[in-house]
Amino acid sequence: MITDTRTFAILLAAGGSAALLAGAFAFQYLGGLAPCQLCLWQRWPHAAAVLVGVLALVAARGIAGRALPLMGALAALATAGIGVFHVGVEQKRWEGLASCTAGSISGISTADLLNPDVEVGAVVRCDEIAWQMLGLSMAGWNVVLSVALALVWISAYRRSAR
Secondary structure (H helix, E strand, C coil): CCCCHHHHHHHHHHHHHHHHHHHHHHHHHCCCCCCCHHHHHHHHHHHHHHHHHHHHHHCCCCHHHHHHHHHHHHHHHHHHHHHHHHHHHHCCCCCCCHHHHCCCCCCCCHHHHHCCCCCCCCCCCCCCCCCEECCEEHHHHHHHHHHHHHHHHHHHHHHHCC
């Protein structure tokens, strides 16, 4: 049983990011929903938060150990920020990346485009909602849950600052 509230908060926050990553991969590989560029960008801060969580659990409670929960909070807020941008793109409040909102073929060579034997695949658009629940898209849920995780990280920091 975990009696240290700092350790519990770190496990909850890092585990939350790990669960969100697992969910994203499940939607991709089990559900067949290919991620857009913004979806992929939202994954990286979660991976960083998981790493920060591991480091925070093994680090001493010195200065570095106390600062790690703040780094976890920053990672959670970074993915939430990308998610806010993505939600705005999905809702057509602002323009998204040219590479995923206009059906861009950038990065594909002319030879590949003209070769019928090469499958270039469809561009996954950032401005189309692939899945939603209770009126929130995956990006929207990422925002809500990541802000909650940031609050848990801040709680862990406050416990370690004592």
